Amino acid sequence: MTTRRSRWLASAAALVAMTAFATACGSDDSASGSDDEEITLRVNLFGKFGYADLYKQYEDENPNITIVETAEGDLGAYNTQLQQRIAAGTGAGDIVAIEEGQAVNFLQAADQFVNLQDHGANDLKDQFLPWKFEGATTADGSTTIGLGTDVGGMAMCYRRDLFEEAGLPTDREQVAALWPTWDDYIATGEKYKAAMGDESAFMDSSTNTYNSILMQNAEYTYFDRDDTLVIDSNPAVKDAWDTAVAISDDGLTAKLKAFSPEWNAGFKNGDFATIACPAWMTGYIKDQSGEENAGNWDITTVPGGSGNWGGSWLAVPTQSEHQEEAIELIKFLTSADGQLAAFEAEGNLPSNPTLYDDPALQGATNEYFSDAPVGQIFVEGAAALEPVYLGAQNQPVRDAVENALRSVENGQRSSEEAWDTAVSDAEKAAQS
Amino acid sequence: MTLRDRLARLDIAGAPYLFIAPFFILFGIFGLFPLGYTLWVSLHDWSLLAGDQGFVGLANYSELLGDDYFWNSLLNTFAIFLIATIPQILMALGLAQVLNTSLRAITFWRMGVVLPIVTSVAAVGIIFSMIFARDFGLANWLLSLVGVDPIAWNQERLPSWIAIATMVDWRWTGYNALILLAALQAVPKELYESARLDGAGAVRQWWSITIPMLRPTLVFVVTVATIGGIQLFTEPLLFNPGANAITGGELRQFQTSTMYLVEEAFTGQRFGYASTIAWALFIVIVLVSLINSVIVRRIRSVD
Numbered sequence: 072m073t074t075r076r077s078r079w080l081a082s083a084a085a086l087v088a089m090t091a092f093a094t095a096c097g098s099d100d101s102a103s104g105s106d107d108e109e110i111t112l113r114v115n116l117f118g119k120f121g122y123a124d125l126y127k128q129y130e131d132e133n134p135n136i137t138i139v140e141t142a143e144g145d146l147g148a149y150n151t152q153l154q155q156r157i158a159a160g161t162g163a164g165d166i167v168a169i170e171e172g173q174a175v176n177f178l179q180a181a182d183q184f185v186n187l188q189d190h191g192a193n194d195l196k197d198q199f200l201p202w203k204f205e206g207a208t209t210a211d212g213s214t215t216i217g218l219g220t221d222v223g224g225m226a227m228c229y230r231r232d233l234f235e236e237a238g239l240p241t242d243r244e245q246v247a248a249l250w251p252t253w254d255d256y257i258a259t260g261e262k263y264k265a266a267m268g269d270e271s272a273f274m275d276s277s278t279n280t281y282n283s284i285l286m287q288n289a290e291y292t293y294f295d296r297d298d299t300l301v302i303d304s305n306p307a308v309k310d311a312w313d314t315a316v317a318i319s320d321d322g323l324t325a326k327l328k329a330f331s332p333e334w335n336a337g338f339k340n341g342d343f344a345t346i347a348c349p350a351w352m353t354g355y356i357k358d359q360s361g362e363e364n365a366g367n368w369d370i371t372t373v374p375g376g377s378g379n380w381g382g383s384w385l386a387v388p389t390q391s392e393h394q395e396e397a398i399e400l401i402k403f404l405t406s407a408d409g410q411l412a413a414f415e416a417e418g419n420l421p422s423n424p425t426l427y428d429d430p431a432l433q434g435a436t437n438e439y440f441s442d443a444p445v446g447q448i449f450v451e452g453a454a455a456l457e458p459v460y461l462g463a464q465n466q467p468v469r470d471a472v473e474n475a476l477r478s479v480e481n482g483q484r485s486s487e488e489a490w491d492t493a494v495s496d497a498e499k500a501a502q503s
Numbered sequence: 504m505t506l507r508d509r510l511a512r513l514d515i516a517g518a519p520y521l522f523i524a525p526f527f528i529l530f531g532i533f534g535l536f537p538l539g540y541t542l543w544v545s546l547h548d549w550s551l552l553a554g555d556q557g558f559v560g561l562a563n564y565s566e567l568l569g570d571d572y573f574w575n576s577l578l579n580t581f582a583i584f585l586i587a588t589i590p591q592i593l594m595a596l597g598l599a600q601v602l603n604t605s606l607r608a609i610t611f612w613r614m615g616v617v618l619p620i621v622t623s624v625a626a627v628g629i630i631f632s633m634i635f636a637r638d639f640g641l642a643n644w645l646l647s648l649v650g651v652d653p654i655a656w657n658q659e660r661l662p663s664w665i666a667i668a669t670m671v672d673w674r675w676t677g678y679n680a681l682i683l684l685a686a687l688q689a690v691p692k693e694l695y696e697s698a699r700l701d702g703a704g705a706v707r708q709w710w711s712i713t714i715p716m717l718r719p720t721l722v723f724v725v726t727v728a729t730i731g732g733i734q735l736f737t738e739p740l741l742f743n744p745g746a747n748a749i750t751g752g753e754l755r756q757f758q759t760s761t762m763y764l765v766e767e768a769f770t771g772q773r774f775g776y777a778s779t780i781a782w783a784l785f786i787v788i789v790l791v792s793l794i795n796s797v798i799v800r801r802i803r804s805v806d
Contacts, residue, residue, distance in 0.1 A: 147746055151769040158551045180552035331745030333636065467770045470747045478753035481658050500771055
């Protein structure tokens with residue numbers, strides 16, 4: 072009797088121990104070791120990086136490596152997730168993309184990323200625009216957390232078919248001549264509106280235009296280089312705001328919120344005729360507009376000269392179990408050939424200045440966008456691009472300003488009220 | 504006593520505790536520990552990426568009391584909760600009554616009402632966002648048939664609350680109906696028979712027998728709906744697709760408290776402050792549950 076009971080006791084204890092063990096350890100499939108071991112590298116990106124062919128090539132050259140990419144469409148959602156995973160110390164993947172607005176932020180947690188200077192990053196310095204390399208390096212110069220992928224470089228994408236319908240010129244040289252400045256662009260929009268009425272708006276939303284203008288004439292935006300909030304005193308911010316408000320007061324926008332389903336559908340339906348397009352957005356436009364709009368889109372210069380909006384780095388979190396392999400892969404992806412392939416796949420403008428003279432880039436055209444000479448359009452002035460400084464709290468402030476701008480566009484608030492809200496939200500975000 | 508006797512005694516006294524231990528161990532790991540740790544974090548200035556920046560005592564709590572956006576989110580949460588829950592419980596009661604009669608293919612109908620829970624909440628969010636879309640939504644089209652101007656559902660406060668409440672109700676009414684149905688079936692038939700003999704009509708039977716017998720189940724349903732309502736997150740998030748979804752509209756017109764919590768934690772990177780919001784919500788849930796049970800207890804009990 073006693074023995075039987077003891078056995079019960081033992082098995083109960085075992086049950087408890089097993090439950091505790093199972094919950095504590097979860098599924099831990101850590102592995103490390105020899106070279107021919109099968110390794111899966113998880114690459115965590117947002118938007119369109121154009122790496123599919125590069126992965127295939129890399130897997131062919133390294134048969135033991137399998138690459139799995141997850142990509143989030145919306146940058147805000149991606150950033151939230153990435154911060155969560157970096158803070159939690161798990162789940163981020165072997166390679167992550169860091170967007171320009173988040174670089175300063177992640178540099179605060181540089182110890183969460185592999186210092187690429189320990190892995191020969193300094194020898195690669197010449198392959199990147201100097202500020203691109205510095206952008207992912209801590210202020211003291213000792214740690215580099217990411218290697219550059221693409222940079223901004225702005226243009227204006229427009230619909231040839233809709234321009235024709237509205238009686239506007241369709242040739243990209245002539246369209247460029249329509250809008251040397253943003254005021255000219257608005258004037259063109261008024262003509263378009265007069266011709267098209269409610270059928271189609273001149274541009275997608277005021278926020279996109281606002282961001283383009285802001286990133287064009289600013290050395291820094293909401294925060295200066297000492298990370299002091301200057302939203303209220305930086306004329307670049309107010310100028311961009313005023314222009315964007317003027318645009319929405321004129322009713323020139325389709326009032327579509329960026330990255331919403333309606334916005335996506337708008338590309339296909341021709342709800343708007345122009346959209347400010349940094350190089351990285353051309354791939355997105357092509358995806359959303361679909362084959363039926365091939366040849367309807369074209370690309371021309373942006374009003375007010377070039378500017379820098381967007382661009383990323385690839386980094387390896389220290390939580391990766393395959394750091395060595397991941398570092399090799401990001402070197403491959405950010406190499407000159409890698410950047411060129413990404414440009415050809417999705418139009419992302421390389422951050423490698425040696426490529427700017429490369430005939431392959433200079434002569435590149437984009438078939439989808441009516442064979443627009445994208446190489447020339449985006450490379451022009453790319454070498455002269457100036458970095459725009461974005462502070463660690465850039466994202467909450469940008470969100471607040473965009474929300475305020477949308478509320479003006481939707482007629483929910485007057486522009487003064489909205490601006491006050493944007494400033495007070497920014498002050499709140501800057502305190503923390 | 505020999506060692507063997509001692510062991511036997513320990514065995515008899517200890518085994519039951521060992522058998523129930525897994526629950527308490529799991530509760531400790533996933534319930535108590537996070538609760539305590541959140542309290543600890545809420546007393547600090549804690550940045551998401553940079554970590555602990557020092558002890559600040561109750562500073563986060565006093566800031567919370569003066570934080571307009573928190574109170575705004577609490578107002579939204581409760582408004583959506585009320586708009587959703589009251590019709591939900593009433594509809595569930597009605598549904599349960601219908602399902603308790605002898606319909607043809609009764610199992611089919613009973614399974615049917617729980618189907619919405621199986622649908623992924625993301626799919627629900629996307630479909631309802633389309634139904635309530637400004638330009639080409641079904642809701643506005645129906646309204647246009649009766650001559651009502653299109654409503655910008657996710658731009659105005661009350662319409663956005665109603666739209667989100669509809670999503671919640673669509674998902675959870677059937678679930679509550681099924682629970683109430685189980686309780687209905689447990690009501691002894693004899694009670695109704697004797698009531699009928701005494702001359703009680705349908706309304707009198709419902710009020711004097713059904714409701715009192717359902718009371719414990721109603722307490723349960725209302726409590727679960729309350730906790731779910733106060734933690735409402737996914738539906739309003741999906742109702743504002745695209746950039747800045749977490750603010751619940753341009754003017755935060757439908758940002759719930761859990762959304763504000765996530766915004767502070769991950770956009771604002773204020774982990775300590777977000778923990779404070781979490782604790783405030785915990786206290787709110789406890790308070791509301793107490794109020795709930797008092798109210799439901801007042802519903803007439805069996806004579």
